[in-house]
Amino acid sequence: MTGGDRFPILRTVGTDGLLVTFADRMSEEANRAALAFRSAIAALDMPGIVETATSLASAYLRFDPVETDRDTLSGGLRALMAGRDWYGASLPEGRRLWRVPTVYGTGLAPQLDEAAAAAGLTRDAAIGRLAAARVRVLTIGFAPGQPYLGPLGPEFDLPRLDKLTPMVPAGALVLAISQLVLFSNPSPTGWRHVGQTGFRCFDPGRARPFALSPGDEMQFEPVSGAELERLARDDPGGLGGAVSEEIVA
Amino acid sequence: MSLRILEIGPAASVQDAGRPGFQAQGVSRAGAADVLALHEGAALLRQRPDLAALEMAGTGGLFEVMSDLVIAMTGAPMEASADGDRLAWNASHALKRGQRLRIGAARRGTYGYLHLAGGIDADPLLGSRATHLTAGLGRAMAGGDVLKAGAGAGGAGLTLDVADRFDGGTLRVVDSFQSVLFDAETRARFAATGFRRGAQASRMGVKLDGDGSGFAARGQLNVLSEIITPGDIQMTGAGEPYVLLFECQTTGGYPRIGTVIPCDLPRAAQAPAGAPIRFEFISLEQADRLHAGFAAELARMPGRVRPRIRDPHDIADLLSYQLIGGAVSATDPGE
Numbered sequence: 001m002t003g004g005d006r007f008p009i010l011r012t013v014g015t016d017g018l019l020v021t022f023a024d025r026m027s028e029e030a031n032r033a034a035l036a037f038r039s040a041i042a043a044l045d046m047p048g049i050v051e052t053a054t055s056l057a058s059a060y061l062r063f064d065p066v067e068t069d070r071d072t073l074s075g076g077l078r079a080l081m082a083g084r085d086w087y088g089a090s091l092p093e094g095r096r097l098w099r100v101p102t103v104y105g106t107g108l109a110p111q112l113d114e115a116a117a118a119a120g121l122t123r124d125a126a127i128g129r130l131a132a133a134r135v136r137v138l139t140i141g142f143a144p145g146q147p148y149l150g151p152l153g154p155e156f157d158l159p160r161l162d163k164l165t166p167m168v169p170a171g172a173l174v175l176a177i178s179q180l181v182l183f184s185n186p187s188p189t190g191w192r193h194v195g196q197t198g199f200r201c202f203d204p205g206r207a208r209p210f211a212l213s214p215g216d217e218m219q220f221e222p223v224s225g226a227e228l229e230r231l232a233r234d235d236p237g238g239l240g241g242a243v244s245e246e247i248v249a
Numbered sequence: 250m251s252l253r254i255l256e257i258g259p260a261a262s263v264q265d266a267g268r269p270g271f272q273a274q275g276v277s278r279a280g281a282a283d284v285l286a287l288h289e290g291a292a293l294l295r296q297r298p299d300l301a302a303l304e305m306a307g308t309g310g311l312f313e314v315m316s317d318l319v320i321a322m323t324g325a326p327m328e329a330s331a332d333g334d335r336l337a338w339n340a341s342h343a344l345k346r347g348q349r350l351r352i353g354a355a356r357r358g359t360y361g362y363l364h365l366a367g368g369i370d371a372d373p374l375l376g377s378r379a380t381h382l383t384a385g386l387g388r389a390m391a392g393g394d395v396l397k398a399g400a401g402a403g404g405a406g407l408t409l410d411v412a413d414r415f416d417g418g419t420l421r422v423v424d425s426f427q428s429v430l431f432d433a434e435t436r437a438r439f440a441a442t443g444f445r446r447g448a449q450a451s452r453m454g455v456k457l458d459g460d461g462s463g464f465a466a467r468g469q470l471n472v473l474s475e476i477i478t479p480g481d482i483q484m485t486g487a488g489e490p491y492v493l494l495f496e497c498q499t500t501g502g503y504p505r506i507g508t509v510i511p512c513d514l515p516r517a518a519q520a521p522a523g524a525p526i527r528f529e530f531i532s533l534e535q536a537d538r539l540h541a542g543f544a545a546e547l548a549r550m551p552g553r554v555r556p557r558i559r560d561p562h563d564i565a566d567l568l569s570y571q572l573i574g575g576a577v578s579a580t581d582p583g584e
Contacts, residue, residue: 019426
């Protein structure tokens with residue numbers, strides 16, 4: 001499967017960035033292609049690259065125009081684009097699977113019932129599907145270390161709400177457009193607050209300030225409010241009782 | 250060598266050249282809103298341009314000098330004095346222990362900078378001293394905080410002519426990957442519009458007010474969230490433009506009509522509320538030439554610093570100076 005005839009495409013970002021885009025809508029293949037392509041850019045080891053990143057369906061690089069130039073880098077990227085079928089690429093190595101204790105619904109995550117109804121599911125069926133889903137960190141953005149996770153099934157392709165929820169706490173698990181976001185910081189949101197975790201995506205004082213990397217996978221396992229409180233209290237790393245293991249291909 | 254903050258305006262923060270490398274983790278670069286001011290301060294103190302300084306938004310504060318030290322002040326010109334004696338802006342000055350430095354409101358522009366010889370020796374976070382307010386890396390300065398200087402002697406009594414960038418003006422823009430989402434008519438209207446800097450402004454970005462209707466992209470609400478770079482001109486749902494600065498988000502779903510080139514970002518950041526702003530689209534090749542010129546200008550800046558010869562207009566009380574007995578001192582009393 002590919003992103004269509006037009007893709008992948010190379011475009012400029014401002015004066016010092018290049019973007020290789022694999023689709024104009026979110027898909028698992030395009031996201032996988034972007035993650036694999038970013039790894040390949042790093043392996044190119046071309047001088048003048050300042051940093052790389054991925055968005056949902058693109059790989060990005062920023063360069064220092066004093067050390068290199070756009071044409072040189074574009075040439076390198078075009079050769080890389082043509083070199084293989086990126087939509088069939090495997091995910092980068094060193095990814096982790098995170099299991100995160102999560103309270104679904106209750107006063108801690110008050111929009112679960114509404115999300116279940118919008119998805120045409122009972123409350124329990126919605127919890128069952130969300131808890132069973134093993135979702136990928138599609139990209140990190142908006143706030144430090146904050147993951148966009150997915151894809152969820154089409155039943156969860158719910159539009160964003162017209163009216164923003166004024167504030168959800170850090171560790172909130174919110175749902176829209178077949179994706180989840182796990183909030184790094186307290187934030188207003190137009191997505192539905194369906195779960196609450198004690199997981200701190202970002203803590204500058206921690207040995208690993210950013211818990212997650214793009215390509216990691218997460219599963220949100222149901223616990224009671226009392227259990228979450230205990231887990232969060234007993235976890236000095238601020239991960240709310242989450243555990244992780246390396247994904248072995 | 251240090252300064253104690255007795256009073257300080259809102260959103261004053263320690264900034265350096267920024268913290269690149271964390272775009273992939275959702276953290277934009279931060280760093281001084283006016284990069285030129287950082288270089289000017291470094292040139293005046295004859296030190297490296299990546300040292301940290303205090304960035305002051307709109308207004309300064311009151312500082313107690315804890316031990317003798319040399320400072321420089323750059324960026325948006327603010328009223329400054331030491332124990333009531335006026336201090337020139339865009340200049341370096343020796344201060345004595347026990348003196349009080351007062352920095353008032355900006356006369357023009359938005360961001361003023363206080364540089365210490367040796368730089369501000371704050372604890373680096375993730376390899377940089379740049380405060381990132383929205384990411385929670387560092388925090389805004391408050392009364393009682395102490396700005397500790399790193400090692401370095403500085404050179405007092407120096408000055409520098411600076412690029413005027415404090416009243417808005419024309420910002421040059423290149424097309425970016427989402428520019429094509431805006432049709433030709435919308436882009437032409439955008440380039441022809443005289444904007445004013447709006448009331449909403451922060452280190453994340455500045456809003457622009459125009460008189461006509463908004464600037465909508467095709468499929469505005471269905472754009473896949475995509476990489477943001479500082480300088481991007483983002484259109485909100487209502488089609489209102491924001492120029493994004495160094496503390497912007499790293500990705501976003503609002504489409505961007507173009508990107509202000511890096512050497513014009515100091516002008517964008519410094520424009521005070523109500524200042525006129527226009528956009529001029531240029532080619533990438535033109536932008537590259539301008540950037541090369543900008544980089545060369547920054548490299549030349551240390552060589553443009555000169556001893557400050559007193560201008561009588563700068564002397565608050567001319568009669569208190571000894572004019573008869575010889576030459577006017579080239580340095581401040583007490584220096």
